Amino acid sequence: MNSFTFTQATAVADAVQANAAHDDAAYIGGGTNLIDLMKENVARPTHLIGLKKLGLDAIENLPDGGLRLGALATNADTAWHPEVEKRYPLLNQAILAGASPQLRNMATDGGNLMQRTRCYYFYDLATPCNKREPGSGCSAIGGYNRVCGILGTSDQCIATHPSDMCVALAALDTTVRVSGPNGERTIKFEDFHRLPGDQPERDNTLEPGELITGLDLPAKGFEKNFSYLKLRDRTSYAFALVSVAAALELDGDTIKDARLALGGVAHKPWRDKEAEAMLVGQPATADTFRRVAAKVLAPAKGYGANTFKIELAKRAIVRALKQATEMNQLVDTDAFQNSNP
């Protein structure tokens, strides 16, 4: 780890100001990813601004029927919050599918959005990586890329965003609230993370110094028909090879509204709104789901060691939508699946 100074901020404005006052400052919430990156010398901030005393850890109902997650609420407190368990069980399941209990007790909701890829080469200072060192090259293309992306990749970067929580937040149409040197603004979740393009060093659309203060969930939580299906090399404490957040609103057997987001396949939680539209008005059957899965994966590109993800993602979409329809756990991937009423 490099040498740095640390201050604890007690108000958002102070935190933003402290950030502006230092070169290479970084905000620190739970620190579960940042401290690891600092130990690996991938991140080298010269000043850390602690956020735990900002008073942004509340989870509160919004007047429009939605729910606001404070940016400093921990992943564990969020997953087990009664309103989340009852109204947003998809989010509860996605959070519990990620990391370990210890990490979920530390990691914050804002920090979950800010975590960086777990592409092996991003962590390995001995190899080129355009995300870590722009212009140095991508070692994953032509290298060992089992964990890398198949959708929205570029010839400079095929890294994936590693979050489970964000896949559910994307499916639920969450709004990200941020504060920065130029005041406050909101960002639609689908616009928060970005594709690598020719700037893979940029994970998201935050401006320099901006800080996430909260996440607003809309009233609609799809609590009746949902599934978070996570496929990985072991059934606990591993990143997703492919994950699917599926949420349906059904009228009998007919789909009235649908959300579908994929994790483990792209530089951001992957949504295809045309594919979602294909579900609406259709019967909730395997035939419908297979057509939609083929549409979502039509633009997919494999890079060798990760080409299996294309077929895996198609089947995962069909299975997640089936689970959401029947509210049955078809595969034993989660000890807490169906623990909600």
Place this chain on the structure above:
Amino acid sequence: MSHVTQAPLGRPPVALAPTQTVRLNINGQAHTLQIAPWTTLLDALREYLDLTGTKKGCDHGQCGACTVLVDGKRINSCLSLAVMHEDSHIQTIEGLGTEDKLSPLQQAFIDHDAFQCGYCTPGQICSAQGLLNEGKAKTEAQVRELMSGNVCRCGAYSNILSAVMEVLNNEGLLIEDNAWSAGAANQDMPPVEPPKK
């Protein structure tokens, strides 16, 4: 194409940031330390306070050996800075029981032979204490899932599970159709008689 992975030679040395005062409450006792801000909570415990019960395994939050309780919640002390824990109540394995009166989990780990080398054990016990405090695990599958942040290289998992299940059972925390009978995790294994002294 050449690739630079190290700071270029000739870069001027950077002065280390000054140490700072950190007040920590550990196992009910207040401590004041003068440490560098990059000192992890784990290193503060082991290197500055001689509380070496908490172990350093991977130092990257992957093995759980460094698990301690902060305000009753289990965390990986290797991925947290000591300066982030002023005003928190930190509990380590040294604070869970005494030599004369072990905590129920400590006693259960002995009764179930839930370790071999013992290196992961303080983290396993602190993690299991966190699991008890959370009150979410009510079935064997859920205990397995909620203990997955603790790795045991000796592979004592089935006995660790037995120990945790027994304490949950004794505290009435399991759902009824999962009521636990000692040894159920090892149905394939014959019971082992303890050696007679």
